[in-house]
Structure formats: structure tokens, C-alpha cells
Amino acid sequence: MLRLSEIKLPLNHTENDLPEAILRTLKISAQELLGFNIYKRSYDARKKGNIMLIYQLDIELSDSVEKRILETTPALPRVGPSPDTNYKFVAQAATEFPASNQQRPIIIGFGPCGILAALVLAQMGLKPIVVERGREVRQRTQDTWGFWRKRKLDSDSNVQFGEGGAGTFSDGKLWSQVKDRRHLGRKVLKEFVIAGAPEEILTESRPHIGTFKLVTMVENMRAEIIRLGGEIRFEQKVDSILRENHGEADSESHGQITGITLSSGETLHSRHIILAIGHSARDSFQMLYDQGVYIEAKPFSIGFRIEHPQSTIDRARFGQQAGHPILGAAEYKLVHHCKSGRSVYSFCMCPGGTVVAATSEEGRVVTNGMSQYSRNERNANAAIVVGISPEQDFPDHPLAGIDLQRKLEIIGL
Numbered sequence: 305m306l307r308l309s310e311i312k313l314p315l316n317h318t319e320n321d322l323p324e325a326i327l328r329t330l331k332i333s334a335q336e337l338l339g340f341n342i343y344k345r346s347y348d349a350r351k352k353g354n355i356m357l358i359y360q361l362d363i364e365l366s367d368s369v370e371k372r373i374l375e376t377t378p379a380l381p382r383v384g385p386s387p388d389t390n391y392k393f394v395a396q397a398a399t400e401f402p403a404s405n406q407q408r409p410i411i412i413g414f415g416p417c418g419i420l421a422a423l424v425l426a427q428m429g430l431k432p433i434v435v436e437r438g439r440e441v442r443q444r445t446q447d448t449w450g451f452w453r454k455r456k457l458d459s460d461s462n463v464q465f466g467e468g469g470a471g472t473f474s475d476g477k478l479w480s481q482v483k484d485r486r487h488l489g490r491k492v493l494k495e496f497v498i499a500g501a502p503e504e505i506l507t508e509s510r511p512h513i514g515t516f517k518l519v520t521m522v523e524n525m526r527a528e529i530i531r532l533g534g535e536i537r538f539e540q541k542v543d544s545i546l547r548e549n550h551g552e553a554d555s556e557s558h559g560q561i562t563g564i565t566l567s568s569g570e571t572l573h574s575r576h577i578i579l580a581i582g583h584s585a586r587d588s589f590q591m592l593y594d595q596g597v598y599i600e601a602k603p604f605s606i607g608f609r610i611e612h613p614q615s616t617i618d619r620a621r622f623g624q625q626a627g628h629p630i631l632g633a634a635e636y637k638l639v640h641h642c643k644s645g646r647s648v649y650s651f652c653m654c655p656g657g658t659v660v661a662a663t664s665e666e667g668r669v670v671t672n673g674m675s676q677y678s679r680n681e682r683n684a685n686a687a688i689v690v691g692i693s694p695e696q697d698f699p700d701h702p703l704a705g706i707d708l709q710r711k712l713e714i715i716g717l
């Protein structure tokens with residue numbers, strides 16, 4: 305299989321244009337082309353009057369034709385062997401695993417990180433136990449709508465906490481700017497499709513799912529983890545972690561992790577614990593810090609959300625082609641580099657979405673953006689943020705960034 309990149313065709317090209325472009329680019333005959341798949345499709349809308357679709361394709365050829373083409377690679381820099389994007393498990397448990405419950409890995413938190421960790425461990429036969437402070441996703445959906453409609457906050461089941469984690473009520477944007485040389489993102493997208501996501505997420509360059517579909521997918525992934533022998537416990541908050549030499553005066557002697565205690569008072573023992581608690585569980589960060597776990601402050605961004613009519617953004621980006629079904633609701637990205645050295649930029653732009661209240665603490669306000677799969681709400685919204693750093697802005701303490709967040713989030717500030 306060969307990967308062919310940067311095949312550019314006009315937005316309204318015909319079905320035949322794609323194979324013809326392949327034959328032209330690879331200089332092969334129609335008989336030599338055995339088949340092809342679209343690996344990724346994106347668009348270039350820099351020229352509104354001439355929007356182009358850009359394809360990355362996997363091309364099926366006989367070995368001899370493939371060899372011939374690769375020998376001419378210097379002349380065809382956009383061609384190379386298709387990479388192996390299959391996920392490789394690092395281990396597989398023996399059939400009699402576990403000899404005792406204490407060998408099972410524990411995952412704290414059932415957001416995207418916890419779900420994928422639990423799924424992969426379950427697929428390796430390691431029968432993980434997940435503990436999640438919030439409720440199951442359907443119940444959580446009711447709690448969250450209760451907050452939006454009646455301002456009744458449940459501090460353990462809300463936009464941030466509960467099955468699916470932060471972002472279950474979200475735009476469901478599925479791309480990242482992180483380099484992915486091991487194709488781990490592909491594994492995630494494939495699992496999402498198995499769980500019910502539309503297949504197009506495998507080929508769109510900026511795939512998204514939308515809130516309603518996410519809820520069903522999260523339920524399906526939970527069912528698969530349980531089918532493989534995993535266990536998921538909701539409404540169980542981890543209150544402390546246990547380590548060897550626990551309680552000894554010399555904190556330096558605290559060693560290997562041995563288990564956790566839950567808010568119910570129950571203790572679970574394991575030497576393999578994954579903390580997948582996200583970036584909102586401030587009380588849990590404090591708990592870990594108080595227990596002597598090394599914590600380092602990291603830079604983050606703060607700002608506000610802006611909204612404007614989606615039709616304005618569509619026209620500005622796509623001109624006459626606004627509303628074209630392939631293009632969907634338009635996105636934008638803005639950045640301004642200030643003389644002070646700081647940069648202000650748009651982040652988490654939600655086309656055709658809604659601004660939602662997303663706090664998990666009483667008396668505070670945090671906003672975020674969410675949309676449905678169709679992205680057909682009237683307005684677009686985006687965060688406009690500035691990067692801040694521990695060195696410049698909150699140097700006092702590893703958790704000082706949280707103090708700053710809390711100050712900024714007070715209602716009526």
C-alpha cells in the first residue's frame with residue numbers, strides 16, 4: 305500500500321476526478337490501480353473563490369508497480385509506503401489473570417483518559433477497576449441540565465465530573481496539534497467508530513462528534529470494558545492514596561503505591577494506579593499535594609468567550625460557497641503576538657454551538673462551548689485567551705494557579 309499526499313481537487317469535483325488524479329500523479333494505467341482509500345480529507349479555503357479539497361490517499365497496487373513507483377520517489381516526494389497505524393498492545397495477561405484482586409490495575413476517573421486507559425487494559429486482559437466520583441452519563445446529563453435550567457449544582461455530577469469526563473457536553477472536537485508519530489490517535493478514533501461514532505471521523509482532517517452522539521458512545525465503551533472483565537464504580541470519590549511506609553514521619557521514605565481509599569471508607573489495594581482525574585478536580589490535587597505527592601505547576605491560558613452569528617463566519621471564510629455540505633459550519637483561528645511577549649489567541653472555537661456554564665464549584669462561573677453533531681445553532685463561539693505561566697503569574701506555590709482561577713471565577717467579579 306502506498307500513501308499519496310496533497311492531491312488537490314476543486315470543491316465540486318466529480319467522483320471520477322479522484323482516480324484520474326491518482327493515475328496522473330503516479331503515472332500508472334487504470335489497470336494498475338487495484339483500489340484506493342481516503343486516509344484524510346481537508347480543505348484549503350484561503351482563496352474564497354477557489355476552495356480546494358486536499359486528499360491523503362492509500363493506494364493499492366501490485367508489488368511490482370509499487371516497487372517501480374518507489375524507485376522514482378525522488379521525483380514524487382508526496383509518495384511513500386503507507387505507515388502501519390495498527391495499535392500494538394504492550395502486554396497480554398495470562399488467561400488465569402488475576403491471581404488476586406490486588407493485581408488488577410485501578411483507574412481513578414472515567415473521562416477520555418480513564419475510558420481509553422480502561423479499554424486498552426481490558427483489551428489486554430488486565431480487568432481494570434475504574435472509580436469515578438460522578439454519576440453514569442444519562443443521570444449526569446439530567447444533573448447538568450438541572451444546573452443549566454435551575455442553577456442547582458451537584459458538585460460531583462456536572463459539566464466537569466461524571467462518566468465521560470469534562471467535554472461529554474462539548475463540541476467533541478477530535479483533533480490535536482500534538483505530533484502523533486506512533487499513530488495513537490488512530491487507535492482512539494477507531495475505538496470511537498466501534499462505539500458508534502460516524503465513520504467519517506477516520507477521514508476528516510478536523511473530525512467532531514457532538515454531544516448527543518458522545519453520550520451513547522461513552523455508554524457503549526463502558527459496556528465493552530465490562531464485557532472484557534473490567535469493573536466501573538460510579539459515585540466513588542478517591543479520598544486518599546496509600547503507599548508503602550504510609551504514616552511514617554519521614555515523607556521521603558514514602559514509597560510504592562499500594563492502594564486507595566474511597567469516600568465511602570472502603571479501601572482498594574493495587575500496586576498499579578492510573579490517576580486520570582483531569583484538570584478540574586482541584587480538591588483531589590490538594591489531597592495529593594497534602595499527601596506528599598510531587599506536584600509541579602504548569603502554564604495554562606485564561607480568558608473569556610465571544611459569540612457571533614455563524615452565518616457571518618461562514619461568509620467571511622467561504623464566500624459564495626458558504627453552506628456547502630462538505631465544508632459545514634466554518635471555523636476560525638486568531639492570534640495576536642503582543643509587544644510584552646505574551647500572545648492572545650482564539651481557542652476551542654465551536655462552530656454552530658452554544659456557550660455553556662461549566663463550573664464544578666458553588667458560587668463560581670466558568671464558560672465553555674458545546675454543540676451537536678449538526679453544528680447548526682445560530683451562533684459561533686470561541687475562547688479568547690492569553691497564556692500565563694508559573695514563573696510570571698503565580699510563582700508562590702505549586703497550586704497557586706488554582707487560587708488565581710478561583711479568584712477570577714467568583715460570580716459578580
Ligand SMILES: Cc1cc2nc3c(=O)[nH]c(=O)nc-3n(C[C@H](O)[C@H](O)[C@H](O)COP(=O)(O)OP(=O)(O)OC[C@H]3O[C@@H](n4cnc5c(N)ncnc54)[C@H](O)[C@@H]3O)c2cc1C
Pocket residue numbers: 412413414415416417418435436437438463464465466467468469470471472473474475476477478479540541542543580581582583584585588652660662672673674
Ligand atoms: C464544555 C467543554 C467542552 C470541551 N470541548 C472539547 C472539545 O471539543 N475537544 C477537546 O479535545 N477537548 C474539549 N474539552 C476539554 C476536554 O474535555 C478535556 O481535555 C478532557 O476531558 C480531559 O480528559 P481527562 O480524562 O484527562 O479528564 P476529565 O475529562 O476531566 O475526567 C476526569 C474524571 O475524573 C473524575 N475524578 C476527578 N477526581 C476524582 C476522584 N478524586 N475520585 C474519582 N474520580 C475523580 C472526574 O469526575 C472526571 O469524570 C472540553 C471541555 C469542556 C468542559
